[in-house]
Amino acid sequence: MGQQSPPDRSDWWRDAAIYQVYPRSFADGDGDGTGDLAGVRSRLPYLAELGVDAVWFNPWYPSPMADGGYDVADYRGVDPLFGTLAEAELLIAEALELGIRTVVDVVPNHVSDQHPWFRAALAAGPGSPERELFHFKEGRGEHGEIPPNDWVSEFGGCPWTRIEDGSWYLHLFATQQPDLNWAHPLVRSEHEEILRFWFDRGAAGVRIDSAALLAKDPALPDFVKGTDPHPYTDREELHAIYRSWRAIADEYPGTRILVGEVWLPDAERFARYLRPDELHTAFNFDFLARPWDAAALRESIDSTLALHAPVGAPATWVLCNHDVTRTVTRYGRRDTRFDFAAKRWGTPTDLALGLRRARAAALLSLALPGAVYLYQGEELGLPEVENLPLDRLQDPMHFRSGGTDPGRDGCRVPLPWSGDRPPYGFSQDSTAEAWLPQPADWAPLTVAAQSADPESMLTLYREALRLRRTEAALHGDKFEWLSTVGEVLAFRRGDLLCVVNFGAEPVLLPEHRTLLLASGPLAGPAQLPTDTAVWLRVA
Ligand code: GLC
Secondary structure (H helix, E strand, O other): OOOOOOOOOOOHHHOOEEEEEOHHHOOEOOOOOOOOHHHHHHOHHHHHHHOOOEEEEOOOOOOOOOOOOOOOOOOOOOOOOOOOHHHHHHHHHHHHHOOOEEEEEEOOOEOOOOOHHHHHHHHHOOOOHHHHHEOEEOOEOOOOOEOOOOOOOOOOOOOEEEOOOOOEEEOOOOOOOOEEOOOOHHHHHHHHHHHHHHHHOOOOEEEEOOOOOOOOOOOOOOOOOOOOOOOOOOOOHHHHHHHHHHHHHHHOOOOOEEEEOOOOOOHHHHHHHHOOOOOOEEOOHHHHHOOOOHHHHHHHHHHHHHHHHHHOOOOEEEOOOOOOOOHHHHHOOOOOOEEOOOOEEOOOOOHHHHHHHHHHHHHHHHHOOOEEEEEOOHHHOOOOOOOOOHHHOOOHHHHHOOOOOOOOHHHOOOOOOOOOOOOOOOEOOOOOOOOOOOOOOOHHHOHHHHHOOOOOHHHHHHHHHHHHHHOHHHOOOOOEEOOOOOOEEEEEEOOEEEEEEOOOOOEEOOOOEEEEEEOOOOOOOOEEOOOEEEEEEEO
8 A cells, every 4th residue: 555654764765765757658647648747646656556765757857859858958847748847846745745755867968959058059159158068179180070089979979060160069979969068167056056946846866867977078088998087987077066966965854865877887986976975876787787697696786785885875776777678678588698888788588587587686686785776667577679660769879870779769668557458558548659659468567457466577566665665674784695505696684585596496495484575486385496586584
């Protein structure tokens, strides 16, 4: 049943379960085929029943949607596609009444090319103060026809676009996302005001997009492999920015949190963002990037806990988000190695295998000390939609790769709520066509179908989140590995054990214990089968 109002715990974020809502694809309240805030408001009881502590919303701001809303034209509003600012305020308040805090997404690295600052910069011409808010530069070559440096866009291709007057501007992502110049004081003060704007409206936190990319080497030099600091990643200047943001968050009552999207392969550099006067937490992409393999996941858990401990920050555990292949599909691949640079996994195979592993992974990640992030649809075991019609794809990553990368639309397909055919209750209007087509075989995956099924993924998540809340052993930092043989991970937190079998053969569970939850049927009373996890209470 629904939760009570959130306990006034200043450390709520240290072990929170935070649910990620991609507003375009969660629920469509006005029947136009695109999700919206009315849809989210109508489904708040679902989130309360699921048992999450907070919701992080992907951007809902006015945007031309060149990158799913990460091209923001106005940081203080709501896109008409999603609703109004007044509705966002209502949503934040209504969610809180059900015990759910709200985390908004801020996108400081770049703006939309329709943002008033960029339009003014284009109009004002070369050398103007308006252009100093961005990175405008002359090109190289006799006629300035060669881009100013050799960087490569995070979405592939050249991150420079030349405009009519011959100058180039920098965009680490799509052409429509010009990068801001973070050396400019106005860029800093504007974002401090944006933070206050949302904290004043009750936001309990902000998720910081591309948090390690904002600052650039002012000379914008070519990238020489191995140079330190990298000309646009993880630069020292960032820490002063986040210290000033932390000071603002700390001015507000009830603990407002800063969560960084920090993709850095170097664990120690990553941890520097989590020092006590900087960000509260950051997404643990290392864990998400590991294959379904006992040794690899154990190593990730160990290094995660070891690097967070000295800075006193809780770990976060993330299995998927709106940028990566859905867990069921990823773990259903025989080759589950992750290509960090491309943010992609190996070849597709068996969804039944993927689902079994995703269920076990849910119990593994929900039992670890720290906060967890759940991406909408993860609790339904949705697979990646890999056969979207090409003419419906929207992701700039797909287009910028010249069509070689499928892009991220496959994990952004609207949720199935009920019924036996699209739009599966996603839209108020049952004849509406969702902005991305839903597969014809999703009827068994709807919330309605799974709610009635004690064996469903949804039932597993609901039960695991309930136990995570009520079992004292799952709060705090206690964590201890148990020695095991073979491909098995087992750890103890107080009187609770989590055991996961990654091996091909069943393993014997310990005696004198009570079974609290299993990700799949046991093979006999004490036998844990392959790709299965259990939570046990021991004396
Ligand atoms: C982040 C977002 C991603 C977006 C990019 C540019 O990585 O998660 O969806 O495309 O930043 O804003």
